[in-house]
Amino acid sequence: MKTSAARRLVGPALGVLVFVAVTGIWQLWAGAEDSFLVPTASEVAKRAWDVWPTSDFLSEVGQSMKRYAAGFAIAAAIGIALGLLVGASHAARRTLDPFLECLRAVPAIAIVPAAILILGLGDASRIAVIAFGLCFPILVNTAEGVRGIPLEVRDTASMLHVGRVERASRIYLPAALPSIMAGLRIAVSLGLVLVIVSEFVGEQNGIGYYLIIQQSKFDYPALYAGILFLGLLGYLLNRLFLLVERRVLAWHYRAAGE
């Protein structure tokens, strides 16, 4: 008991220590190298401190997050709805499976130019790309969750003549929720990638655009600061989602005896 408690303290401390050591080595190495390619850790930190609170930077972040939220919401709606359909109905699965597999194989970046041509350079094309990319992990996980529902449950529902819509919303949806949340969790991280990818083409604004601009200005510390920000943002979004997931799935964890 005592050793595990000690371990719980020493473990994270060791992790932090190694992190500090690595940052220190970076600082010393970059200082000795004295190349504009590798700014020192302190230089990057200072730049991040200067850049992050500026309204210019925050407005780019705001643009990106707006697209992220919209794309995520659309993908969740479509992914869950289609996932329920494909998971619940064998006929639907057989009919849609090859079509969805083909679409799923299309890399998000590949549809950006086409999306821009069809929907223009504004938000709509970016949001479409994000929604397209996020749709599939949600769909696949939802369908898998529904298919994992025990046959007795489904049979009982159909025996009691529970209607289709009610069956989907009151039985399939809650039962598949842990799996759906797993799909949404993948989408949380993937969404950030897709936001950047969608902003790489036909540059207008957003964090992806910000990175491209820093590249063309050879502003290394600002570029590092932007990347750092994205890492932090990804981490926070993930944490936030885990909190939500704990809440939403509290009944599930209780039932599972955790």
Add this chain to the structure above:
Amino acid sequence: MKHVNVAGWLFVLLVTLLVETGVRAFDYEQKIATPSSTLRALYDALADGTLSGEIGFTLHAYLEGLALAILVGVTVGLLIGSSRTLLDASSVVIEFLRPIPAVALIPLAILFFGPFGIAAHRFVVVFAAVWPILINTIYGVRGGDRMLQDVARTSGVGRVGRLFHVTLPAALPSIATGIRVSAAIALVVCVTAEFRTGAGGIGDYMKDQQFANKLPKLYAAVVLVSLLGLAVNAGLRAVQRRTLFWAGEERSAQ
């Protein structure tokens, strides 16, 4: 042999025909390439060798990056996974680096390695692909049966022997899943990087077609790269089924 899913492929055909007639009927060809013109462009570009060269370039960078990621991810994962101290020590650094979207590193890599080389986009591909493999390897190692380790130890099997004969085989199904996840991510990142670096490859080709406003050629490239993704995934699935038949299919630990 599984029989072909007739209804499913008929549906694909139906959608294709709908798009074809819809685009023609509403005279939308300036914005969307019809499936027939896309197929013709795909055939032409493959026949005269322009597209096959580009896809070869992409495939080369992609496979090399993926191989490097597997090498690094599995080696480091085995090391970290088999030692509680190493796992603790590396945790913060990993948690810090992992959430960084690989595509965000593309501009930096271009500055770092120069724009028209293969190095920049290989670096990004490796960075993107290494995390699922690393994490799944660690999970696989830690999820292994302690009993097997103890039996091997008391039977006098050394550290190295245990690593190769007990730890690695037990972690293999999880590693395979990590590789499959990585293979999909790496392809997307690879094409995205080509889009920005202009070093060649299918992504670069797409950008050129976009600028030249050659829609059928652009769509042909999209079709080709998607087929590549399908083939890679199917190939890895088949390998996993054949070699790891005893484990069944596992879901990603991510």
